[in-house]
Amino acid sequence: MKTVFFDVDTQLDFVFPAGALAVPGAELIFPALTKLTRFAVTFGIQIISTVDAHSEDDPEFRIWKPHCVAGTFGQTKTVGTLLPQPIVIPNQVMGRDSLLTTVSAPQIIFEKQSIDCFSNPSLSTLLQLLAADRYVVYGVATEHCVQHAVFGLLATGAPVALVEDAICGIDTNEIQKTLTKFREGGGTLTTVTAETGGI
Numbered sequence: 001m002k003t004v005f006f007d008v009d010t011q012l013d014f015v016f017p018a019g020a021l022a023v024p025g026a027e028l029i030f031p032a033l034t035k036l037t038r039f040a041v042t043f044g045i046q047i048i049s050t051v052d053a054h055s056e057d058d059p060e061f062r063i064w065k066p067h068c069v070a071g072t073f074g075q076t077k078t079v080g081t082l083l084p085q086p087i088v089i090p091n092q093v094m095g096r097d098s099l100l101t102t103v104s105a106p107q108i109i110f111e112k113q114s115i116d117c118f119s120n121p122s123l124s125t126l127l128q129l130l131a132a133d134r135y136v137v138y139g140v141a142t143e144h145c146v147q148h149a150v151f152g153l154l155a156t157g158a159p160v161a162l163v164e165d166a167i168c169g170i171d172t173n174e175i176q177k178t179l180t181k182f183r184e185g186g187g188t189l190t191t192v193t194a195e196t197g198g199i
Contacts, residue, residue, distance in 0.1 A: 004132040005040050006153065007033075007049040008117065008139030008146045010081040013067040013074035015140060020074050021067035023140045023168050032166040032192045034080030036138060039196040041083065046106060046130070050120075050139075050149065051077060053091070053111035060113060070111075083107040094122040096129065103129050116148040127156055134159045136195055142169030143178045154185055161190040 010033055013019035015026045040047050052068035053075060054060060068075040086107040089099075099122060102108055110120045117123060135153045137160060139146055146167055153160045162182060169175040183189065 001133040002131070003045055003134045003136060004130060005036060005045055005047045006135050006137040006139075006149060007037075007047055007081055008137065008149045009050055009052060009141075010078050010139050011051055011068055011074065012076050012078060013052075015078050019067070021065055023170055026140050026168040029138075029140075029166050029168050030078065030080060032163070033078065033138065035192055035196060036136075036163070036166060037081050037083070041106070044106075046108075047083065048126075048130075049077065049081065049086070049107060049109045050117040050123075050145070051075070051109055051111055052113070054113055058113055077109075089120065089122050089126070091120045092122070094125070096125060099126050099129055102126070115145045116152070117145065118148065118152040123152075127153075132158055134161065136161050136163060136190065138163040138166035140168050142167045143171060143174035144169070147178045147182075150182055150187055151185065154182075154187055160187045161195075162187060163192055163195060164189050165191050 013021050014023050017027055053070040054068050056069055083106050086109050087102045087105040088109045091111045110123050112120045135158055137150050150160055150162055
């Protein structure tokens with residue numbers, strides 16, 4: 001069975017308290033994020049990551065304060081979630097042939113300018129090529145970018161598990177609504193220990 005880890009927006013501007021759009025308490029899941037990454041490396045599990053990569057005058061900044069501007073320190077992924085020489089897919093249409101050259105990469109990073117990672121038109125195509133049997137999702141923020149990721153992945157027909165102790169959100173009520181909707185939609189909740197066997 002092919003399991004793919006799906007790492008959502010674990011960037012400095014979101015995860016660390018000094019970040020431009022920090023998710024309160026997200027720094028507490030940093031050890032869990034690191035453990036999942038190390039486990040993936042050890043056992044050859046592919047990681048698909050999403051990252052915000054905004055321009056300085058990105059239209060999204062009318063909704064959210066400026067964050068994750070491409071090339072800035074805050075846009076960088078946290079060290080514990082980044083593998084050497086990842087493949088980066090910009091937010092544009094890429095042909096199947098081009099994407100085929102990336103499918104065996106240990107980590108593929110999808111750039112986006114929206115809270116919905118599926119706004120990158122190449123993501124759905126790559127997922128079709130990967131044909132994963134199961135997705136394990138973690139990252140921030142639970143009721144925003146993570147929510148879009150899990151429901152987009154559920155739409156592929158593959159089982160999706162959300163790692164409860166490796167996610168963090170902003171609004172408690174909205175987080176609970178998201179988790180309830182996720183379970184009702186066929187998703188399951190898991191933990192870091194369950195996914196890594198305590199290794």
